[in-house]
Amino acid sequence: MKLNDTLQFASTSLNSSRSRSLLMILAMSIGVAAVVILTALGEGARLYVVNQFTSLGTNLVIVFPGRSETAGVNPGMLIGQIPRDLVLDDAMAILRSSAVRRMAPLAIGAALASNGPLNREVTVLGSTAELLAIRHMTMAQGQFLPEGPADAASPVVVIGNTIKQELFGVENAVGSWLHLGDRRFRVVGILSSQGTAMGMNTDELVIVPVASAHMLFNTQNLIRILVEAKSREDIERARSQSEEILFRQHGGERDVTVVTQDAMVATFDRILRTLTIAVGGIAAISLAVAGVLIMNVMLIAVSQRTQEIGLLKALGAPPAQIRRLFFAEAVLLSLAGSVVGLLLGQLGSFVIGQIYPSLPVAAPWWAIIAAFSTALGTGIVFSVWPARRAAQLDPVLALARR
């Protein structure tokens, strides 16, 4: 019997029990679609996080106050000292490293911003002129913070797009005064709309010189120092030198954490990829369930079609041929199920992408291949037993049954 005849014969039998076939295709396709959609979501989350980190800047080294290592005892703890905070001097000192191109200290706080009767709570970021270049931000209007010594507390402010809309409306904001708490700042520029990065929406941000922020919030602390290395090759050197400089700044104590952007991206990348695989694997269980369903239905088909099988044997079909016929049915079913499932999955991913445009939802190629081959594989594996059973039927009994 020729291959295309085998397939044709199998498809006539699938066609004759159409609702059963459609249900099986449905079961299979739900499994495949689940794998595709869930891995697409996981992959989307991964890409989202990676994008967030990379949009932060390039060749970045980030300094955090405090150290998350628990190994050893900090001698300061014994005499009741807490780790030293990051201060502006630390940030300035980092510039001594030969691998560092520029750095931007970050101080943060919340304040009430008001323009006449209009006011709202805003996040105030204190930094320097370098922040613009390091964070790849662009101006919609006016200037960014003025260049100059980091400890100069000039009363100027740069505002995000949303803040401008809410507090100034259509009137010209650049040049106007804006009250932050009980202080007055002149608006020198408006940031162009950029969206979210690292959970910080630049559109809702107010940026003042770091010294002004310190005065405003009555503190000396920095929450971060963003350091940009001179080139990709210099990143590691910039990290180790920054660490060394801060070690000396803080009187021989390693009480800051210095990480490279790449290391953070890699960590999140790894975590989220693992998560994606795990979620995809859970979805693949539904494929195995669909496989068992196919087996069940094929077994029913074998017992329903004993006469036909007996007849085929009487007409001279060898057992291998009978096996191939049932095999072909299972393969056709799981193939149809996989194709429908892939289409459903892509459709689902597309819909989710439309609902959450910021999430880059797309099933990775390996997930598509894995879902497809798992579906096909389970279909084939779970049809082995029914096919064998069909092939082993005694033709005399099969034909006698009426």
Add this chain to the structure above:
Amino acid sequence: MIEFSKVSRNFLVGDQMVHALRDVDLSIGAGEYVSIMGPSGSGKSSLLNLIGLLDRPSSGVYKLDGLDVTTLDDEQQARVRREKIGFVFQFFHLVPRLTAAMNIELPLILGGVAIEERKERVAKLLESYGLSDRAEHRPEQLSGGQRQRVAIARATIMRPSVLLADEPTGNLDSTTGKEVIRLLEQLTEQGVTLIIVTHDRDNGNRALRQITMVDGMIVGDKRKSDQP
């Protein structure tokens, strides 16, 4: 061409051994027209199944065209069945989802015959059995006589040398039954060996050689010397 020597077939039913055939010796030549009669359970169907290679003897030797077919494996037996043996059943055993033409085509499909040749042979056979206008009908749309004619067409499309019919008229009224018998008899005139298992004395007595079975043994084997 069909030679049975000391062929037995035993079944274990529960814990009891049932002897369907006991040491049967039988020889049927090419082109013979044989009827096998006997009461229910006398072993006629078992004999027919063994001749048709649907079953294997418990002991004894079966030679078909001089070849010991009992030693062949399943694959080889299937091939012999496909090429040398045609079956006609009481319940027709047509595949319900296939049209009359496709049912007839089935042995050719299983034999891997090319599609052009298949269509040609099926069309020719439909024509000679007067079924041309029923080619695209499904079995449920055919009358009993038409169904059995389709079944006979299917059994003969591979041009087998042996045609085995198990109660071919058992499910038909007497008029259509006679038509079917006449159709089968025409085939013997073309040199086919025809073996009919039947309850019906009238049909059985038409055969040129009449074998009677009781309790798994052949108790009568007469030949019509003078043709009517």
